[in-house]
Every structure is written in C-alpha cells, then in structure tokens.
Amino acid sequence: VPLKKRWETFRNILCSKSIKCITFNSVVGLMPLHFHRAEDLNQQMDLVLTSIWDIKLAAWILRPDAKEVDLEFASFVAGFPHLCQSKTLVPENASPNLVQLINIKDRLSYLLAMYPIISRSITKKGLADSLDQIEGPLQSVLSAMECIGVGFLPHTYQNIEQRLDNRIEELSLEARNIAGNNSFLCSSPQQVAQLLYDVLKLPVPKDTMPRTATTSSQHRSTSEAILEAIKSSTPHRIIDILLEFRSLNKLLTSYIKPLPFLARKPYLREASLSSKPIVRIHPMWMQTAVRTGRLSCRKPNMQQIPKDSTFDVAPRDAFCATAHDMCLFSFDYSQNEVRILAHMSEDQQLISLFLNKDGLDIYKQMSSLVTGKTVDSVTIEERAITKQVVLAILYGMGISQVSKKLGINRSKAQHFFNSFFARFKQTRRWIDMTKESAKKLGFVTTIVGRRRYLDEIRSNDSAKRAQAERQAVNSVIQGSAADLMKLAMLKIGSRITDWHKEGHSAGGTGRHPRMLLQIHDELLFEIANNKDDIQRLKDAIICCCAEECELDLKLKVPLKVNCSVGSSWGDGMKDC
Structure with missing residues (x-):
C-alpha cells in the first residue's frame, strides 16, 4: 500500500x-x-x-x-x-x-x-x-x-550575550569593591546576607516579614521582595547592583545562552525555498501539569520569556515569522480574569464598568469608585494600588504581599482592601461563598464544571486551611480563564481547519494561518503578510474568541480582544 x-x-x-x-x-x-x-x-x-x-x-x-x-x-x-x-x-x-x-x-x-x-x-x-x-x-x-514551532533567530541572542557578560562582570566588580572582598559572589545568598546584615548593617522593614517568620530567618533573607523593601527604606548602591545582577543573570542563563541550542532545522520544503531558512523552536505543551488547568510549556518555557528590553534588545525579538512574506499575528484578552470575577460574583457595580461603552481604563474606574474621586483625578499611585488589590483577590495574595509589592505599609493596604470590598460588596460575598462551598464539597468548579480538589480545606492547621481557602478562589478564577482560552483555541482552530472552504477576497492569498504559541491570555499565529489576510484573521478572532465564547459560556460581561501584528514577537508588534 x-x-x-x-x-x-x-x-x-x-x-x-x-x-x-x-x-x-x-x-x-x-x-x-x-x-x-x-x-x-x-x-x-x-x-x-x-x-x-x-x-x-x-x-x-x-x-x-x-x-x-x-x-x-x-x-x-x-x-x-x-x-x-x-x-x-x-x-x-x-x-x-x-x-x-x-x-x-x-x-x-x-x-x-x-x-x-x-x-x-x-x-x-x-x-x-x-x-x-x-x-x-x-x-x-x-x-x-x-x-509547527515558531521561527527563531539565534544571532539575536548571540549579539547580546557578550554585552550581558560584560555588564554582569562590571556589576560583580563594583560589588566586590563595596564588600572589600575580591572573592565576593553576587550569586551567593549566604555572602549577600553577610554583606547586607553583618557588614553594612542594613535593616529589614518589619512590615515585609511574615508574622510566622523567626527573627533569625527574617534577617538572613535576600529575596527580591526584601531587597526592594530595603531599597525603599534605606537606599544603598549595593541593592541596585544586586537587583540588576539577578535580572541580567537570569536573562543570560535562562534564555540567552540555552535557547539557541533548542533550535531545530527547518522543514525540508522550507529549506529548499530559501538559501538562509529560519530555524524553529518547538516548545513542549503540557496539558496536565498545572492544577488550575492553565497550559504550560517546556524546552523552553515560553511563558516566562520577558517582554521588556535589555540593552535595547527584547528577548522576544528573536521569535519571528519564518519567511519574508509571512508575519506574526497576536491577540490577547483584555482584563480577562477581572471580567471573570465580575461574572462569577455577579457584582452589578463591577459588571457595569465593563458595560461602559466609553472605553475608560478599568482600573481607574474602579479606583474612582473606591476613593470617591472622579476618574480624571485618580492618581497613578491610587490606580496601581487598586490594580494590585484586584490581583491580590484573583491570585490569593494577602495584605502583607500587597504592601511589599507596592512599597506601602500594611495599614494603607488594609484600607484599600476594606474600601474595595465596601464598594464591590458582592465580590466579598462570592469569595466567602466559594470558601464555604469548598469546605462542604472538598473541591471547587470552574465555569465549565472542571474540578480542583483541596485536601487541606478542612485542615486543623490554620495556615494550611488559609492557603487552601486562597487556592479555592484562585482556582475558580484562574481555572475559568483557562477554560475560556481553551475554548477560544478550539473555536479558532476549527475556523482555521475550514479556512479554504470559506474562500478569500481578491486581494488575499488564501493561505492558512498557523497557531504557534499560547502565552497566558495571548495566542500567537503566523499568517501571510497581506492586508486582506490579516483583516480576515482579525475578524475571525473577534467572532470566535470574543463573541462566540461570550455566548457559549453565557458571560454577563463582554470580552475584549487586542490584536497586533509584526515581523517579530517583541517590540515590533503593532496594534492592528
């Protein structure tokens, strides 16, 4: 045969x-x-x-x-x-x-x-x-x-590797001079702790430490949160050095050096069509690795590749279209999880913000309601605090974590929590009901009925029980967001499979888009670099991933998608 x-x-x-x-x-x-x-x-x-x-x-x-x-x-x-x-x-x-x-x-x-x-x-x-x-x-x-994989340009990373090495060495030399020790290593937590607390005598702000921490463990921590807290209360050049060193070293060791080794040769047909075919990286997608139902990936973990530029180079710039007549197309959901919170809690105040047709900043609107100010008079700090409070609710963070994140004291963070729940009362009721239901049933369910079991929800250990209660709320929101993204992938996937059946405009190519990556609330595609093809995919995204998903999940708030296009996945992506 x-x-x-x-x-x-x-x-x-x-x-x-x-x-x-x-x-x-x-x-x-x-x-x-x-x-x-x-x-x-x-x-x-x-x-x-x-x-x-x-x-x-x-x-x-x-x-x-x-x-x-x-x-x-x-x-x-x-x-x-x-x-x-x-x-x-x-x-x-x-x-x-x-x-x-x-x-x-x-x-x-x-x-x-x-x-x-x-x-x-x-x-x-x-x-x-x-x-x-x-x-x-x-x-x-x-x-x-x-x-399918995604196009990758190894030389983008090779060009920046030496510059990163040089900058890391400069920081290490400056740190050794401050320490007065030529063998000092910025990468050693023990040596860093000794320098900060024994040599420089830098204090740790009390509000940054969990109440269960012992005195000895408090003063030996060198986590990023602790360094940021010290920087806010007692600025010192060594803190800036350590934070920059860790950021650059992680970028270098996690992405810049290893990723080129994961690139594979292009398909035979692509290689025959170009004298310099673009290699691809093929991440492994994991459906059963995250308890909330979120997708994850390995080799490499594309979901952790930073957006921000370093030395004017964004790590995502190395990921590109695989031919000169192709481009990348991205869509992501706007305030996806906050919309799910509004839907799940049925808080009419919160729902009304998303029904507002003026297109105002959602966090400024929320801050306006919480503070009693007009939207225009809400400060940048007030917006940031409101956003962090909302994220704290979604991700199960406590007041201490919020105060660390924003560099404010616990009482101010507590005030914003109280003000938020006073304005959006139904969200508080929904959180309490979710916790009670989890205790009764032993599990929570997402918007499509998928379960997550919480074995410690009835624990006699108050710390374990509190963690399980936070996970209960987080799992419903995160899990439902995962359900939405998966449903969107299926709908647009079916549309792409039948792409040739729909026909195309006289100016289009008719080539099938290809789904490449799923990153948090974003989907990345490769498509012909043609105005009509791009518009056709955008229309399909709005129809499948917003309008149809709203109807299928019976959402009480509309979904909003942002679309962008570019030759590479980094700074070159522009709204379309």
Missing part, C-alpha cells in the same frame, strides 16, 4: 466522528500526523479532533493534583494489575519488530480494558462535557502547535 494512502487512511480514522480512539498521551501520539502535514505550508492541518479519548488526560481531570509520575503508563499498570494478567505469548525466535508489535498490542488491550472504568468515573462526577468538548479536542491543537 503506498505511503500516501496509509497516511490518508490514518487521517480518516482520526477525523471520523463515528469512531472513538482510546489513546494514552495523544499529544505525543498525534505528532507523526501533524509533522507530516506541517511540512506542506499550503496544506490544512487537522487542529481539532473530537475522536480522541485519552486515558492520561481523563485521569488528570479526575485528579488534577496528581503528580506527573502518577500519570505515567507504568503507574496505571501498577494500579490496575488485574487488567493486564493475560499477556500475549511471544513465539520463540520472534524478531525484535514482532516482539515490539506484541507489546503494543498488549498495551492497547490494557487501555481498552481501562476505558470503561475511567469513563464511568468521569460521567459520575459530571466531568464528561469538560473532557469531551474542551480538554479532549484540545490535545490535537497542542500537538500541532509543537510540531
């Missing part, structure tokens, strides 16, 4: 809506199909496959707090040994290929036996819709994204 025919048969099975494919770790299993189709830039990719029912993914939905090792195939076999007692006998003198095929057959039989057990648990707990409609189909999207 010709190879082309075999590929087509395999694809037809996966795309069939009448067949259920029981798999294990299908994000990896689908890669041969996606790599095969990704090589042809004009060929559509099957981004959304609804036939996949993955055992590993289903187990994670049942217990999102499961450790990674517990989701490996060997752990399932150890947990259900009675399902794999009858193994196929291997004939004597069997070839290595035959032995491998027999092992694969036994594994598939095991998955088939496990399917009804896990499926019943999924249905019993009301998680079938979340698995079948969102998490399951998303696996193919993530697999395709990893296969």
